[in-house]
Amino acid sequence: MTAALAGRAREIVGPDNLLDDPAALVAYTVDGIRPAAMARPATAEEAATLLAAAGEQGAGVLPRGAGAHQHLGGVPSRADLVVDTTRLTGITDYEPADYVVAVRAGTRLRDLQAELGRHSQWLPLDPPGMSVATVGGIIAANRNGPRRLLYGPIRDMVIGIRVALPTGEVIKAGGKVVKNVAGYDLTKLFIGSLGAAGVITEATFKISPHPREGQTVFVTVPDRAAAHDLTTAIMRSYLLPAALEAANPAALRRLARAAGMALPEAGAWGVLLLTEGLAESRARHVSEMRSLAGSRGRMEVLDGAAHAALWAAAAEFPSPETHPGGIVCRAGGPIARWADVAARAEAMPAASGPVEILAHAGVGLLYAACGAAGGRALVEACAAGASAAGGYAVVEVAPPALKPTLPLWGAPPGGLDLMRRLREQFDPRGIMVPGRLGWGLS
Known part of the structure; x- marks a missing residue:
């Protein structure tokens, strides 16, 4: 970033809200790329003026909130200015x-x-x-x-x-x-x-x-096919769960540990149903699940701290903090086909290490995670499975050194020309998130 832009940014946000000390800017590093400066606007107008000033200098800009999702996307090709939104509160x-x-x-x-x-x-x-x-x-x-x-x-x-x-x-x-x-x-x-x-x-x-109260119906079943059968039966029933997850053995053990539960039997899959709201509704979900689970597997009902911890762990499953140094893929497709993608991911060579799979079985999304050594094999397996099912696969988490070697955004979608034209209209100088998007969009 030029001295002229630094001076202009200081005028816009004030000296207390511009950071250009290299040591302090380490906290704003994205995939190993440290920005030249960070500015914290107090209004939308200040933010717009900052962007216009950056555009005049051709400076690369990275927007940032709390930094919780900075792991998404490619490694920035440049990072001249971070625009931090944490003064825009309330x-x-x-x-x-x-x-x-x-x-x-x-x-x-x-x-x-x-x-x-x-x-x-x-x-x-x-x-x-x-x-x-x-x-x-x-x-x-x-x-x-x-x-x-x-x-x-x-x-x-x-x-x-x-x-x-x-x-x-x-x-x-x-x-x-x-x-x-x-x-x-x-x-x-x-x-x-x-x-x-x-x-x-x-x-x-x-x-x-706010639903206030909630419970978890936790069913362990012998294998992936049984998990798919049960989630399909739930989706075809009159139940309206808040969430419905299917976890393979490795992911299930992670969730069980988070909830303070006894570890499931080796090889067992899990089906997790979240029911929230009125006591009558929750009781109906539990009763109906006893009938649906039947002889398929073993059922438990969780509430209180174990219930809350389980769903917190499920929500954080795709986070880089959950899989430090690892790879996380997200695949999406028809609701009934999540098990097909899971089968491809689990068929990876054993040398690649264990694969954890958590499927949002009611919406057709699946997360698969493994160590960096098996990253390419996992990405290829998820991509092949998703493509066969008519879906997509992207990489959500990967070490920065591996990102340039992986198809982070999957196969090119239709409408790329329209996307490029829209980007040119909104960002004619091409300063926003350089290198972060796929297919040459940034």
């Missing part, structure tokens, strides 16, 4: 009776949940990194968790957004009512973009009543 509009809340992007999810909880409401998200993640970071990374089955993904909860663009403009998309159909739905453009089109500064969500 709720800007909230009427509990409307079940809608507007909040600045640097607000931590846990702080938002605490305020909503005072009114027996919540934003039904349980993404990886939720103890530290900001709402803007969760949107930009499109992070979801096990409860996606009942409540839907974050893209269905965001109904309005405010963004600082690299052109120096601040735009709004969507609104503060759930049924907003005016114009193009630009909100979706920024969800999962990793900041490629601009820095999210505020978001409006539709929220839900």
Whole structure:
């Protein structure tokens, strides 16, 4: 970063909110790349002015919230300026009776949940990194968790957004009512973009009543086929679980340890059902699960601390902290085909090390993890299985040294030309997240 840009950034955010000391900037390193400076704007307008100044200098910009999802994407090709959103905090509009809340992007999810909880409401998200993640970071990374089955993904909860663009403009998309159909739905453009089109500064969500109480139905079954049969039976039933997971033996033992449970038998798969809400509804789920599980396997019902710890571990399964130095792949496809992808992943050579598999069986998503030595084999297995099922596979976690050798984003999707044209419109100088996106998009 040039001295001119550093001086301009200091003018915009103030000297106390610009960091250019190399030692202090180590905390903002992304995949081994240390930025030249970090600026912390207090308003959307300051963020937009920063981006415009960076564009004039051709400086590479990396948006950042709490840093919970910086492991996603490729290694940055350059990192001249980190735009940190942690001064953009607080709720800007909230009427509990409307079940809608507007909040600045640097607000931590846990702080938002605490305020909503005072009114027996919540934003039904349980993404990886939720103890530290900001709402803007969760949107930009499109992070979801096990409860996606009942409540839907974050893209269905965001109904309005405010963004600082690299052109120096601040735009709004969507609104503060759930049924907003005016114009193009630009909100979706920024969800999962990793900041490629601009820095999210505020978001409006539709929220839900808090279910308060929950229980886990924990069923161990002999093998993958039995787990698939049981999850299929659950999805065909009248039950409405908040989450439905299938775990292979290695992942199941990890979850059991997290919950303080006795370790399952060697080779056993697990099916985990989360039921939340009224006592009558939970009792019905437990009763129906006893019938569905039948002779398929052994069933336990968890509540209290063990129940909470189990689902916290399930939510954090894809995190790099859960698999330090390892590889995590995410595969998606038809709901009924998760077991086919799992079979491919488990068929890897034994020399590659153990593979842990956790499937969000009700939504057709699967996470597979192993050590770095088996990384390429795991990625190829997941890609082959997902392709055969009509789905996709991407790499979510990998050591920086391996990232350039792996197909992080999977096979090229349709519509790449349109994506490139959109990026050129929103970021004409190409300064945002250089090197982070796949298929030459950044």
